[in-house]
Amino acid sequence: MNMFKNAGTMLLPDHGLGDGGDMGCLLTAGRAVCAVIATWLVLVVLLFLPCLFPTRWMYYIYSPASVGLWMLAMAVAPVAVLIVKREWIRKGR
Template sequence: MGCLLAAARAALVVVVTWLTLIMLMMLVGSFLPGPPPHGTYSPTDIMLWLLAFLLAPPAACVVFRRWITVGRAVRPVSPVEPPPPWPYAQADQDGPTWHTDTSPPPWPHAEPTSQAPDAEARRQDHAEAEKQRADAVRARAEAEKQRAAAARARAEAERKRRTAHARRSGARYRRMQEERRRK
């Protein structure tokens, strides 16, 4: 069904391209100033138009190949933006390098050198969340390793079963051949 739809879309692109070329050929005379002279189309114009009639549909199919195969409008893919830094991240330049301060901004009534009262608790919460995320990543990796090992074991067992079956059937065949020769 998908191939049939793709063929129909390709045929639609070809027909629309041909109709566009025919319309352009008909409109050439109307773009010229004054009354259309006799013999507006020279043999060279006709040959170029026929060449465009043959080469434009494949070019249009190449241009619209994504729509022909998928069947929906192509949306431009935007590059993935990196996630924003920790909510209180502030970058300040210290000479030629940049440093990121992940501590929250100071309270309005606090001294500039002191930290906010709950900054340490936020840091601990953040560290705990990062630890949980790292544990989850490790657990997923371990589960993937176990799935891969199980798949390898199943494939090996299937290979051994097929090999044993082939060995048994080959031995049976050889015995039947020997019995036929003896008779």
């Protein structure tokens, strides 16, 4: 692999991004942001899903422990999704 691309009279460093250049970085960042937002949306839907259950269950479903675990999941789940989907985030496949 050539370290520099020939761009007319200038030599530009090759960062291994292919022909995408800066656009490849933007697409990668965009896919990562979309993955995090989608994870948060799924967790919010799961938070409000128990509203379909009888009201007497609400105390047990929304106990301080379960809300604390949900808040922990809001911080940990996006990291796990980014690790699992890193190939898709990097290459779009």
